[in-house]
Amino acid sequence: MPENRNIVLIIVLAVIIVILAAAFIALFTYYHHIRKRDSEVDVLTGGKTKIRFFADCEKIIKKIPAEKYAVVVIDIDKFKLLNERLGYEVGDMVLTRLHSTIGDSLEEGEVFARISDDHFAILMKNAQNNELQNRLNGIFTEFERRNSLFIKYPVLFSAGVCRLGQCKGQNGAVDFTVAIDRCKLAKKSVKGYHTSEVAFYDGKIRDISMREKDIENAMPPALERKEFLCYLQPKYGTENRHIVGAEALIRWDSKEFGFLSPNEFIPVAEKNGFVVELDFFILEEVCKLMRRWIDKGITPITISVNQSRLHINDDDYIWRLREIVDKYEIPYEYIELEVTESVFNENTELMLKILHKLHELGFKLSIDDFGSGYSSLNLLKDIPADVLKIDREFFNGTVNSSRGRAVISSVVDLAKNLDMNVISEGIETGDQMDFLKEIRCGMVQGYYFAKPMTIKDFEDHWENDQQNESDAILNEIFSV
Ligand code: C2E
Ligand code: MG
Numbered sequence: 464m465p466e467n468r469n470i471v472l473i474i475v476l477a478v479i480i481v482i483l484a485a486a487f488i489a490l491f492t493y494y495h496h497i498r499k500r501d502s503e504v505d506v507l508t509g510g511k512t513k514i515r516f517f518a519d520c521e522k523i524i525k526k527i528p529a530e531k532y533a534v535v536v537i538d539i540d541k542f543k544l545l546n547e548r549l550g551y552e553v554g555d556m557v558l559t560r561l562h563s564t565i566g567d568s569l570e571e572g573e574v575f576a577r578i579s580d581d582h583f584a585i586l587m588k589n590a591q592n593n594e595l596q597n598r599l600n601g602i603f604t605e606f607e608r609r610n611s612l613f614i615k616y617p618v619l620f621s622a623g624v625c626r627l628g629q630c631k632g633q634n635g636a637v638d639f640t641v642a643i644d645r646c647k648l649a650k651k652s653v654k655g656y657h658t659s660e661v662a663f664y665d666g667k668i669r670d671i672s673m674r675e676k677d678i679e680n681a682m683p684p685a686l687e688r689k690e691f692l693c694y695l696q697p698k699y700g701t702e703n704r705h706i707v708g709a710e711a712l713i714r715w716d717s718k719e720f721g722f723l724s725p726n727e728f729i730p731v732a733e734k735n736g737f738v739v740e741l742d743f744f745i746l747e748e749v750c751k752l753m754r755r756w757i758d759k760g761i762t763p764i765t766i767s768v769n770q771s772r773l774h775i776n777d778d779d780y781i782w783r784l785r786e787i788v789d790k791y792e793i794p795y796e797y798i799e800l801e802v803t804e805s806v807f808n809e810n811t812e813l814m815l816k817i818l819h820k821l822h823e824l825g826f827k828l829s830i831d832d833f834g835s836g837y838s839s840l841n842l843l844k845d846i847p848a849d850v851l852k853i854d855r856e857f858f859n860g861t862v863n864s865s866r867g868r869a870v871i872s873s874v875v876d877l878a879k880n881l882d883m884n885v886i887s888e889g890i891e892t893g894d895q896m897d898f899l900k901e902i903r904c905g906m907v908q909g910y911y912f913a914k915p916m917t918i919k920d921f922e923d924h925w926e927n928d929q930q931n932e933s934d935a936i937l938n939e940i941f942s943v
C-alpha cells in the first residue's frame with residue numbers, strides 16, 4: 464500500500480509541475496506578445512511604430528530594388544505651439560487625423576508610421592520630384608479639408624524626401640536611419656516658411672550640412688583663439704537724432720571660413736548649446752567696455768545683449784550672468800537683455816519667472832523682433848519688459864500703406880500704455896524715420912543712421928555725436 468501511495472504522490476507532483484510549466488510558458492508567451500505588440504503598435508494612432516516601420520521596409524526592399532523607393536519624413540510646423548494653444552487632446556486628434564490621411568493616400572507596396580512625436584515617415588514609390596511633390600501636396604490638402612471640419616487652426620507641414628538609392632552603404636545595404644536623417648536635413652532647409660513645403664535631399668543639402676558640422680566643430684577653439692568679436696550698433700532718439708544706446712552683435716572673424724555674420728553660426732550654436740558661451744562672451748566684452756568708460760569718468764549708455772532661448776534651461780543662468788556683471792562692478796541698469804519674441808511660445812511660465820527675477824535685480828529687459836512671429840498680444844501684459852523692439856519685417860513696404868501705418872502706430876501706442884519704450888529696428892529710409900517721429904516712436908536702430916561697427920569705431924562715432932549734440936545746444940543758446 465505505501466508503494467501505491469508513493470506512485471500517486473509522484474503522479475500528482477508531476478501533474479503540478481506540468482501545470483506550473485504550462486502556466487509559466489503561457490505567461491511568458493503572453494508577456495512576449497504584449498512586449499512585441501507594444502514595440503510594433505503605436506498606442507496613439509494604432510499604426511506601426513518606428514521599429515515595425517523599419518522592419519517592414521527591410522522586408523519590402525528584399526523583394527524590390529531600393530532604387531524604386533524614396534523615404535519621406537513629414538513634420539507638423541510648430542506642433543508644440545498647437546498643443547499649448549489648443550490643448551494636448553486636440554494635438555493628439557490632429558496626429559491621428561494626419562495618420563489616417565496618410566494611410567488613405569498610400570499605394571500598394573507602400574508603408575508608413577509615426578516615428579516620433581509629430582514626425583511621420585513614409586516608404587513611397589520613387590518618382591520624379593514633381594510627382595512626389597504632387598502626392599505630398601495632395602496629403603496636405605486632404606488633411607486640411609478633414610481637419611477644418613473640426614478646428615479652425617492653420618496646420619502647416621515641412622517634408623523631406625530622400626531616395627533610397629542614395630542611402631546604400633559600401634556593402635550595398637540600405638541604411639534606413641541614414642535615410643531618415645537625410646530626410647530631416649532636407650526638411651530643415653524649408654522649415655519655418657509660411658506655407659507647407661517639400662524639400663529633396665541632394666548634393667547641395669549635403670554640402671550645407673557638412674559645412675554646419677565644420678562650423679560646429681570650429682567654434683570652441685575659435686572662442687579660445689579670440690576670433691569672435693563684439694560689434695555695436697547705435698540706437699538713436701527719434702526726436703533729437705542722437706545716440707541713446709547700442710546693441711551688441713556678435714561677429715566671427717574666422718581663419719577657416721572668413722568673416723561670418725551671426726545668421727550663419729548662431730543657429731548652429733543654438734543646436735549644440737554653444738550659444739550660451741557666446742552670449743556670456745559678448746556680455747563680458749560689454750562689461751569690460753563699460754568698466755573702461757566708468758574708469759575714464761564717462762557715464763555709460765545702456766547696451767543691449769541678445770540672450771538665447773537656451774539659457775532658460777540652465778539653472779545657473781542668473782548666477783553666471785551676475786557673476787560676470789559683478790566682476791566688472793557694472794550697475795545692472797546699464798545692461799539690457801534682449802529676448803526674442805518667439806521664446807514665449809515655449810516654456811512661457813519658466814521664462815516669465817526668470818524675467819521677473821532679472822527685472823527685480825535691476826536688469827533692463829527688451830522683447831526683440833516683436834511682430835516677426837506669432838505674437839501673443841495677451842502675453843505682453845505679463846512680460847516685465849522695459850523696451851519693445853519692433854521687428855524690421857514690419858517696415859517692409861508697410862510704411863507705404865495706410866493700413867500698415869495704422870498697425871505700427873497702434874503697436875507703439877499699446878507699448879506706451881504698458882509703460883514700455885519702443886524702438887524700431889531696421890530703419891533704412893528718411894520716410895520711415897519721418898513716420899516714426901510723427902507717431903512718437905521713441906528710438907530707432909538701422910542702416911539709415913549706422914550699421915553695426917567695431918567697438919573702436921563706435922567710440923569715435925559716439926564722441927562725434929556728443930560733440931555735435933553740445934555744438935547744437937551751444938548754437939541754440941547763442942542764437943537766442
Ligand atoms: P537682432 O537681435 O534682431 O539684431 C538686429 C539685426 O538686424 C542685426 O543683424 C543688424 O545688423 C540688423 N540690422 C540692423 N539695422 C538694419 C537695417 O537697417 N537693415 C537691415 N537689413 N538689417 C539691419 P546681425 O548682426 O546679422 O544679427 C542677426 C541676429 O543674430 C540678431 O538679430 C540676433 O538674433 C542674433 N545675434 C546677434 N548677436 C548675437 C549674440 O551675441 N547672441 C545671440 N544669442 N544672438 C545674437
Ligand atoms: Mg537683438
Ligand code: MG
Binds near residue numbers: 831832852854888
Ligand atoms: Mg531684432
